[in-house]
Amino acid sequence: IGKTIRYVKSTASTQHLAHEWARQGANHGSLVIADEQTGGKGRMGRTWHSPPGSGIWMSFILKPNIPLIATPHLTLLFSVAVTRALHTETGIDVSIKWPNDLFIAGRKVCGILTEVRAEADRVHYCVAGIGINVHPASVKHLPQPVRETAVSLGEVTKKPLRRAQIVASCCTEIENLMSLYEEKGFSPIRTLWESYAFMLGKQVTVRTSDGTKSGEAIGLDQSGALVLKTPSGTERIYSADMDLSR
Numbered sequence: 001i002g003k004t005i006r007y008v009k010s011t012a013s014t015q016h017l018a019h020e021w022a023r024q025g026a027n028h029g030s031l032v033i034a035d036e037q038t039g040g041k042g043r044m045g046r047t048w049h050s051p052p053g054s055g056i057w058m059s060f061i062l063k064p065n066i067p068l069i070a071t072p073h074l075t076l077l078f079s080v081a082v083t084r085a086l087h088t089e090t091g092i093d094v095s096i097k098w099p100n101d102l103f104i105a106g107r108k109v110c111g112i113l114t115e116v117r118a119e120a121d122r123v124h125y126c127v128a129g130i131g132i133n134v135h136p137a138s139v140k141h142l143p144q145p146v147r148e149t150a151v152s153l154g155e156v157t158k159k160p161l162r163r164a165q166i167v168a169s170c171c172t173e174i175e176n177l178m179s180l181y182e183e184k185g186f187s188p189i190r191t192l193w194e195s196y197a198f199m200l201g202k203q204v205t206v207r208t209s210d211g212t213k214s215g216e217a218i219g220l221d222q223s224g225a226l227v228l229k230t231p232s233g234t235e236r237i238y239s240a241d242m243d244l245s246r
């Protein structure tokens with residue numbers, strides 16, 4: 001992973017470049033990195049603020065041999081990989097908010113956008129877009145009230161950070177976890193994910209396409225869905241936005 005890297009100074013979104021490269025036959029593990037994105041994309045159609053020189057804006061092209069329905073496993077795997085990489089490089093405790101936002105002390109430091117292209121019912125390729133706020137400038141100009149909910153690694157460590165080193169660590173972790181997933185399946189990834197998740201055992205509210213659901217987050221099931229304990233029984237959440245209840 002990360003043996004072939006395309007680096008660009010500025011682009012609309014590394015997701016677009018990665019999809020283009022994948023269509024042209026990029027190898028498994030190819031990586032696109034931009035110093036700046038002018039049209040960074042977040043989950044659920046949101047924008048991702050990506051000013052120059054301040055963060056890691058990168059997209060991996062991965063070709064796992066898995067069925068399309070296993071896509072949530074990948075997303076969860078990436079969040080575990082980046083959590084571990086950030087901990088190794090900075091010593092900071094990073095935790096995961098379902099499904100794959102990374103937080104430091106209640107503020108978001110990294111977002112992950114997983115996009116797959118299918119061939120029949122298999123994953124043809126996957127583009128894993130990872131945005132990490134490294135230096136304080138990455139969040140300084142975020143509009144309020146989003147600014148309040150975001151954080152950069154630099155604000156927490158107060159020591160110099162090298163983006164290349166963090167990228168290298170992400171590559172190593174993704175490679176290791178993908179091998180683990182290939183060998184042992186989702187179970188060990190799930191256990192790791194649950195050990196980093198900060199909302200388990202708490203009351204949460206999720207907004208899904210068919211309304212709002214509240215309950216206690218108790219863990220993941222084998223498909224990667226979040227399991228909620230609600231007064232009317234167990235609910236499985238496949239895709240949603242989540243808030244911790246007050």
Ligand code: BTN
Pocket residue numbers: 012013014015037039040041042043044046048050056057058059101110111112113129130131132
């Ligand atoms: C989210 O939290 O909503 C996901 C954010 C993903 C941002 C990354 S930055 C690199 C890649 N290129 C993009 O346009 N988005 C992802």
